[in-house]
Amino acid sequence: MAKHEHEGCACCHSHEEKKASCGCGQEHEHEHEEEHGKLRYVLYFAAVVLFILGFFFTNTYVKIGLSIAAVLIAGYDILWEGVESLLKLKFNEELLLSIAVVAAMLLGETTEAVAVLLLFKLGEFLEDYAIRRSQKEIDSLTDIQAEHANLIEENGEVRQIEAEETKVGNRLLIRAGERVPVDCVIVKGTSSFDTASVTGESVPQNFTVGERILSGMVNINGVVEAEAVASYNDSTASKIIELVRMGNEQKGKTQKFVTRFAAIYTPVVVCLAVVLAIFPPLLGLGDFTTWIMRALIFLVASCPCAIVISVPLSFFSALGSASKRGVLIKGTKDIETLSQIRAVVFDKTGTLTYGTPEVVAVFAANGYDRREVLELAAAVEKNSTHPIAAAILSAAGETEKTAQDVHEIAGKGLEATVDGKKVLCGTARFLEENGVADDMTGDYNVFVAADGNLVGMLSVEDTVRADSKQAIEALKNCGVRHTAMLTGDHESSAKKIADACGIDEHYSRLLPEDKCARLKELQTRYGKCAFVGDGINDAPVLTQSDVGIAPALASDIAAGAADVVLSSNKLTDIAAAVRISKKAMVTVRFNVTFALVVKAAVLITDIFGVTNMWMAVLADVGVTLIAILIAAGVMFRKEKS
Numbered sequence: 001m002a003k004h005e006h007e008g009c010a011c012c013h014s015h016e017e018k019k020a021s022c023g024c025g026q027e028h029e030h031e032h033e034e035e036h037g038k039l040r041y042v043l044y045f046a047a048v049v050l051f052i053l054g055f056f057f058t059n060t061y062v063k064i065g066l067s068i069a070a071v072l073i074a075g076y077d078i079l080w081e082g083v084e085s086l087l088k089l090k091f092n093e094e095l096l097l098s099i100a101v102v103a104a105m106l107l108g109e110t111t112e113a114v115a116v117l118l119l120f121k122l123g124e125f126l127e128d129y130a131i132r133r134s135q136k137e138i139d140s141l142t143d144i145q146a147e148h149a150n151l152i153e154e155n156g157e158v159r160q161i162e163a164e165e166t167k168v169g170n171r172l173l174i175r176a177g178e179r180v181p182v183d184c185v186i187v188k189g190t191s192s193f194d195t196a197s198v199t200g201e202s203v204p205q206n207f208t209v210g211e212r213i214l215s216g217m218v219n220i221n222g223v224v225e226a227e228a229v230a231s232y233n234d235s236t237a238s239k240i241i242e243l244v245r246m247g248n249e250q251k252g253k254t255q256k257f258v259t260r261f262a263a264i265y266t267p268v269v270v271c272l273a274v275v276l277a278i279f280p281p282l283l284g285l286g287d288f289t290t291w292i293m294r295a296l297i298f299l300v301a302s303c304p305c306a307i308v309i310s311v312p313l314s315f316f317s318a319l320g321s322a323s324k325r326g327v328l329i330k331g332t333k334d335i336e337t338l339s340q341i342r343a344v345v346f347d348k349t350g351t352l353t354y355g356t357p358e359v360v361a362v363f364a365a366n367g368y369d370r371r372e373v374l375e376l377a378a379a380v381e382k383n384s385t386h387p388i389a390a391a392i393l394s395a396a397g398e399t400e401k402t403a404q405d406v407h408e409i410a411g412k413g414l415e416a417t418v419d420g421k422k423v424l425c426g427t428a429r430f431l432e433e434n435g436v437a438d439d440m441t442g443d444y445n446v447f448v449a450a451d452g453n454l455v456g457m458l459s460v461e462d463t464v465r466a467d468s469k470q471a472i473e474a475l476k477n478c479g480v481r482h483t484a485m486l487t488g489d490h491e492s493s494a495k496k497i498a499d500a501c502g503i504d505e506h507y508s509r510l511l512p513e514d515k516c517a518r519l520k521e522l523q524t525r526y527g528k529c530a531f532v533g534d535g536i537n538d539a540p541v542l543t544q545s546d547v548g549i550a551p552a553l554a555s556d557i558a559a560g561a562a563d564v565v566l567s568s569n570k571l572t573d574i575a576a577a578v579r580i581s582k583k584a585m586v587t588v589r590f591n592v593t594f595a596l597v598v599k600a601a602v603l604i605t606d607i608f609g610v611t612n613m614w615m616a617v618l619a620d621v622g623v624t625l626i627a628i629l630i631a632a633g634v635m636f637r638k639e640k641s
Helices: 027-056 062-087 093-106 112-143 234-248 253-282 288-301 304-323 330-337 348-352 372-382 386-396 428-433 468-477 491-500 512-526 536-544 556-561 572-607 611-636
Strands: 002-005 013-017 146-153 158-162 171-173 184-188 191-194 205-207 224-228 327-328 343-347 358-363 403-409 413-418 421-425 446-450 453-461 484-485 504-507 530-532 545-549 564-566
Touching: 027 062, 027 112, 062 093, 062 112, 093 253, 093 288, 093 564, 112 530, 158 288, 171 184, 205 564, 224 556, 253 348, 288 572, 288 611, 304 327, 304 330, 304 572, 304 611, 327 330, 327 358, 327 572, 330 413, 330 545, 330 572, 343 512, 343 536, 348 386, 348 484, 348 491, 358 372, 358 556, 372 386, 372 403, 372 413, 372 446, 372 453, 386 453, 421 428, 421 564, 428 446, 468 484, 468 491, 468 572, 484 512, 504 512, 512 536, 530 536, 536 545, 536 556, 572 611
Parallel strands: 343 484, 343 530, 484 504, 530 545, 545 564
Antiparallel strands: 002 013, 146 158, 146 171, 171 224, 184 224, 191 205, 327 564, 358 453, 403 413, 413 421, 421 446, 446 453
């Protein structure tokens, strides 16, 4: 079994790390590690037997011999690491415990020295178990990638390939019980899929021809053929694993502070122990033997492991808990910020709405009819990826008109040449900036001009998502003070959506830079703000916000700029992420306070001679174990839907 030291832990408390699979293919190495693990328990049991036997002998030399044997059998690894740490001047728990055990033996307190070591080892076993359980749960979050894919050749034959070899456009066969290797679109068949590992949804979902299935999902009961639309590395499962990895690497202020604190704390403790051992006897407050024992107890009780282990574990457990819900948080720093969010700001199209708008009205002017207006708009919008463009193209149907020299101005509209005329299609402000002076009022939000004259107006409306109102209510219930909506759409449409969702305030007809300015105002008024958006033009606002949140179907640019990605695509999970983050921070504060209070109590009683060494170890091990279990509880605690 390989040992690892907790990252950022100045006490360098080592724990056994057991990997389910390393992929090395060396089976004998794993067997050796398993045997080594069993040997640890056998040696510990033998040391306990020797310790108990010591109570049945009256001969002092026999008792000392049994005690030394018990210490060497159970604690050889700790003593060796203690020596190595001393040579490197590295202050860690092994060094502190080694000093305490050896010094106690030299002072004739052999029984207490053995008891201290055995209690410490028992605590280490229990801590290892708790940490392995948490690690196993966390590892399960990233065990969602398929190893193989079934490639359908051009001649119809099926050949198994490595999932990494799958290319965009490959036709794949996915049988019942198999995991989807890459993001695909079903081209033949219908089946139910277990989506829990990707979206957090516990109920299987049905998918049919034309619908997208994501890598990591498991086919339950049918056989489907699907076309790969993303490579292995660009598929959802790979992105989830990358986000989980990033989340553990990006540390927040609290975690960084704990690391710095521990680095200073342990050497200071050693210095204080030396002071405690020397100065009281010199001042006539007792003999050296008594105060050296108290200094040793001080060393044992002062280890900061409860803090430096439980704090990162609390954050990592929160990342795991959120991932179970389909909420991918990119760093522990974002957990801290999420717990402090006071306002949540939303984009409209594709975020609060389904992003599949429809043209509900067309107004024609200056000699054009409604069909001509639709054809002009469709010719220009054909090159845009905006949802409104898709709505216009759908309403126009087949058209022979084509556009040349198309230029898109983000957040405003497009300009192009159609049939020799300069055509503008976009917002009222966009047309006004280009010299179109006609009246552009009413419930229209897309305007079309040809050669400087307004020729038509379109009303394009979207449908509010079913969970938008519920998401806003959930945010208010978990302590978010204010909600707002920023959109480039016209006022009447913006107000309609905001009222339907129960949003506190809204701003309409905004350009991307206007959204940034409005967000800055909200940050000044309310403090830390989260922004939820899915479009390419939302990237600047996502970056400026304290926490940027992007739905699962967001553009790659928006997802890259966001700090949190909702792979579940449920807006209600934003509130779940806030609650999980708050619970994590409460756990961190409780564990730190609890550990410091208990240790302070032990240290104070030690100065007055009330505490003995085994009580100090019991307090240290007990506090560490309790802190670990509480930290792991952040993941195992059930989060309400």
